[in-house]
Amino acid sequence: MSTSSIPTPGYFSRHIFFCLNERDNGQDCCAQHGAQAAFDRCKALVKEAGLAGPGQVRVNKAGCLDRCAAGPVAVVYPEGTWYSYVDSSDIDEIVESHLKNGKVVERLLTPAELGR
Numbered sequence: 001m002s003t004s005s006i007p008t009p010g011y012f013s014r015h016i017f018f019c020l021n022e023r024d025n026g027q028d029c030c031a032q033h034g035a036q037a038a039f040d041r042c043k044a045l046v047k048e049a050g051l052a053g054p055g056q057v058r059v060n061k062a063g064c065l066d067r068c069a070a071g072p073v074a075v076v077y078p079e080g081t082w083y084s085y086v087d088s089s090d091i092d093e094i095v096e097s098h099l100k101n102g103k104v105v106e107r108l109l110t111p112a113e114l115g116r
């Protein structure tokens, strides 16, 4: 393994992380609002579109992203764009617009003031 300090290019061009957190104490969480289905759909669409893999897009599971009040949420890096989605058509739009074409879906942006 190289010990060079020269920065390496990002392995993926974009990462989208879906909060899949599930709480067993009855408190609200993204898992209660279709997060797993949204993750599965996003993963399938990215694969179908040929966007998955090195140099492209990676769809990842995450635990609580600490913005539960805005859930269900997903965040896209490197832009750090937060989305609050509702249904499968929202996921379709995030994939087509942002993950495929780099265009933020303004209508789904998580309100800045919403945190935990």
Ligand code: FES
Pocket: 019, 020, 021, 022, 028, 029, 030, 031, 063, 064, 065, 066, 067, 068, 069, 071, 072, 073
């Ligand atoms: S439970 Fe999803 S952000 Fe906290």
